[in-house]
Amino acid sequence: MSVTVTPFFHEQTGTASYIVVDITKRHAVIIDSVLDFEIGSGKISTQFAQKQLDFLKRHDFNLVCVLDTHAHADHLSAANFLKSQTGAYTVIGQGILNVQARFADKLNNHQVADGKFAGFDRLVSEGDIIEFGSSEVHFLHTPGHTDDSMSFVIENNVFVGDTLFMPDGGTARCDFPGGDAGLLWQSIEKIHALPDDTHIWVCHDYQPNGREVDVCTTVGKSKANNIHVGQQSNEQDFIELRNKRDATLAAPTLLYPSLQVNLWGGSLPKQENNGMKYIKIPLTVESKSWRDE
Numbered sequence: 001m002s003v004t005v006t007p008f009f010h011e012q013t014g015t016a017s018y019i020v021v022d023i024t025k026r027h028a029v030i031i032d033s034v035l036d037f038e039i040g041s042g043k044i045s046t047q048f049a050q051k052q053l054d055f056l057k058r059h060d061f062n063l064v065c066v067l068d069t070h071a072h073a074d075h076l077s078a079a080n081f082l083k084s085q086t087g088a089y090t091v092i093g094q095g096i097l098n099v100q101a102r103f104a105d106k107l108n109n110h111q112v113a114d115g116k117f118a119g120f121d122r123l124v125s126e127g128d129i130i131e132f133g134s135s136e137v138h139f140l141h142t143p144g145h146t147d148d149s150m151s152f153v154i155e156n157n158v159f160v161g162d163t164l165f166m167p168d169g170g171t172a173r174c175d176f177p178g179g180d181a182g183l184l185w186q187s188i189e190k191i192h193a194l195p196d197d198t199h200i201w202v203c204h205d206y207q208p209n210g211r212e213v214d215v216c217t218t219v220g221k222s223k224a225n226n227i228h229v230g231q232q233s234n235e236q237d238f239i240e241l242r243n244k245r246d247a248t249l250a251a252p253t254l255l256y257p258s259l260q261v262n263l264w265g266g267s268l269p270k271q272e273n274n275g276m277k278y279i280k281i282p283l284t285v286e287s288k289s290w291r292d293e
């Protein structure tokens, strides 16, 4: 084995970001990076991402690329910041184009309308390979949570984004536009078809029953013990359970801030003519009794 995996846990959003290093050539990739964001004040900072940059510098590792498993709806990606600091290129699944198109009207942002600007340096599909040092990232398309979701296989590790949680956490929601519980089941079968000793690294841990943070399990343990898709489960029961649970969930607090940054590779919104940048929240107005002045 020639890679090491170092998780960094962002407590405010329960997100695990990873630095994977090819130790033979000291080349590194970062998976699912995070910007710090306070929704009340609009303050964006790079403390968490800077910790990862410091780690790379301290060990003299060379960052090759920054990968996102999907367009996250619960935290802001630091991909663009990390690229600006290191020259690393940014990567996401080809499905991001669908997600961008879907939200273009809702966010009144048509950067992608001419098909020229995706906000990422490289879009990948199942079967693609990215090399770093003497190691490789292999891509699996694992839709269901979102339709752009990809899982990354690096040696005996798979980085699953929100396709799976730890066994006691089950699975992520499938009710976002483009989400589909049946597709998620099939994607999980794809991950569970990897060798039993493959390490599964999850993107979130919400510490069920107050346990310590844990972000790594194995295919064998996930197949045996996952509370939603473990050995006692079947596809039909899973779809019913997932849909029933999703119907009770509120929109994530950082949904719109996340999308407005993450759809464009972690770029911040354009500066307006007063020199400020803004995050927009589309309003749904139930009463028709308002009069626009």
Ligand SMILES: [Fe+2]
Pocket (backbone or CB within 6 Å): 070, 071, 072, 073, 074, 145, 162
């Ligand atoms: Fe997600």
